[in-house]
Amino acid sequence: MLRILHSLPRTHKLLLLPVATMVTVLGAQKIITLVGDTQGPDPVADTHFLPLSPESRPGLPSLNTEHLPVADAIAVASQALDATRETIPLSQLVPSEIVELESPAGNDEPNIETAGEPLTAGLSPATQEGDTAPSQIDDAALHIALVLGTLTSGMLDDSIPAGDDTPATSYDDVSDEELALFDEGPIILEEEIAASEPYVPEWETYTVESGDTFVVLAQNRLGLGYGEAMELLESLPEPRLLTHWRPGNQFEYQLDEEGQLALLRMMKNGREGVIVERTDEAFDVATIERTGEAAQRLFAGTVSGSFVRSAQATGLSISEVTQVSRLLEKKLDFRRDTRRGDEFQVLVESDVIDGESFDSRVLAVRYLGERMNLTVVRNSADNNFYTPDGASLDPAFRRRPFDGSYRLSSSFNPNRKHPVTGRISPHRGTDFAMPIGTPIVAPANGRVEKVGNHPLAGRYVVIRHDNGYRTRYLHLSRQLVSRGERVTMGERIALSGNTGRSTGPHLHYEVHVNDSAVDAMKVSLPENTSLSGEALAAFQNEAEPLLATLESGETGPVVASTASEREAADDDS
DSSP: OHHHHHHSOHHHHHHHHHHHHHHHHHTOSSOOOEEEOTTSSOTTTTEEEOOOOTTOOSSOOOTTSOOOOHHHHHHHHHHHHHHHHHHSOGGGOOGGGOOOOOOOTTOOSOOOOOTTSOTTTTOOHHHHTTOOOOSOOOHHHHHHHHHHHHHHTTTTOSSOOTTOOOOOOOSSOOOHHHHGGGGSSSOOHHHHHHHHSOOOOOOEEEEOOTTOOHHHHHHHTSOOOHHHHHHHHHHSSOTHHHHSOOTTOEEEEEEOTTSOEEEEEEESSSSEEEEEEEOSSSEEEEEEEOOOEEEEEEEEEEOSSOHHHHHHHTTOOHHHHHHHHHHHTTTOOTTTTOOTTOEEEEEEEEEEETTEEEEEEEEEEEEEOSSOEEEEEEETTTTEEEOTTSOBSSOOOOSSSSSSOOEEEEOOBTTOBOTTTOSBOOBOSEEEEOOTTOEEEOSSSEEEEEEEEETTTEEEEEEEETTSOEEEEEEEEEEOSOTTOEEOTTOEEEEEBOOSSOSSSEEEEEEEETTEEEOTTTSOOOOOOOOOHHHHHHHHHHHHHHHHHHHHOOOSSOEEOOHHHHHHHHHHO
16 A cells, blocks of 8 residues: 555645545555444444445546536445345355454454455344345445545555556656655645755845954854955955954855855945955955946135135035146146135036045136136046137147257266266256357246255256146256246246356256156157147037036036135025
8 A cells, every 4th residue: 555655646645645544544455335334223233335346447546537526426326335235145245345344342453354254253143134234324424435435446456457458557757855755754845845945145234343353253254264364355455445444334245055155245435345255265356346427516616715725615525626726727826826706616527326426527617816717628538628719738848948049068868977987977968058148948838846056056947847747957047937936838937057067158958757857859748739620629519518517507416615605695695
């Protein structure tokens, strides 16, 4: 019985489990179909037997077989029972075809009659003489007997009669896991379904508290050993992200099924961060770079004191103020040209991520002052600033700082040997022989950085130009500018001379790029970068909406003003 039950698919096992249990309890060798009315005065005498149909075949009934309604099935069974009583005497039943479920008094086991013993043994005389059994049969008992007989007809046969064409095969292949289903206790579907679900890690967030150190947290929360925590730190491009954090900083992590670190994510700011993945051999680190939505902000204010403080009062960041200052100082001397009450506007574009601004870019600046008016707009083609008519703030750089033609008496030579000592004595400038008092002019716009007198260089002037270059003029007879003064290309700055250690009247001229001396006669110098033609037309089309923004004063999420302007507005209201 159990062997047959094991061969069935899992679905049939679950359906037939109650039936198999009942059959096992009854201890049946072969169930034919029988009903016992135990409610009569004599349980043994009231036992009834119902033989199987001659057409019954071994095997289980198909689930697709049409079933009669219970009421109809009971009626059919009752008719069959009545016919059996009339045609088959009890004494003619063969022991191998009946099973007696009613136990004689005092016997706990069902009495299964064996061959060689009379079937009527132990029965009352009335029964032996063929007395009829009570005609009334309990409907529930009849229905149970009918169902058991149908399901178990021939199911326990070990062989099939010769000549039977019924195919002998199992329903399905059965795996070891399915066989073990009945060996491990009762089936609990909820647990079986839960066990088949894959493990899905979830992101967890930790907020740094005062006194936290990453190595300790890695051991207590991330399941890492001390050596693994140190290895993780060494794999980071910036270990300070995890070693120099502050209370309130956060990092996110995922743990695997064993409770060990699988992924760790730490943001440096709203835009940049790193993600660390733990593998079998090492920690793989990748950078994170988030993109934000570009937004424009317009800041407006008036000068009340220094320009830098006035600009910061509008809400501009330090980096944004630095950009504006370096831009305006190409044309504006903040110390001499700014006046209290001068007005300015700054249009800034930045990437906004989670309400925080990154990569601020100045798009346009307007300065309306008592001594100078200036409006400049960024050109996206080269990231340089131009006036609305396309004029550049970085004009051409002259090759020679004087007018006329003078002899080049000593060239730039970093490997020159001293004529007396024979040692290497670099010559980091270009010498022009010229009479004392020859006018020297600025080769480009800039600001005077130094003016002084030196025992070897004599009187000298140093100018820092708008394009970042720096020029030096030595052995002068007179300086015509002061430290911090703004100069323009072609403006007189000094007169040539023969001061300091010099072998004759001349001008010693130097050009420095990135604070390193270069050959002034060979270095690549900026040419006139003013726009023209198609480049000018494209720039003006791009500048038009930016200039309109400066005029209207409306754009972006923020329009800032100085504190004095806000107070004035409050007073007017």
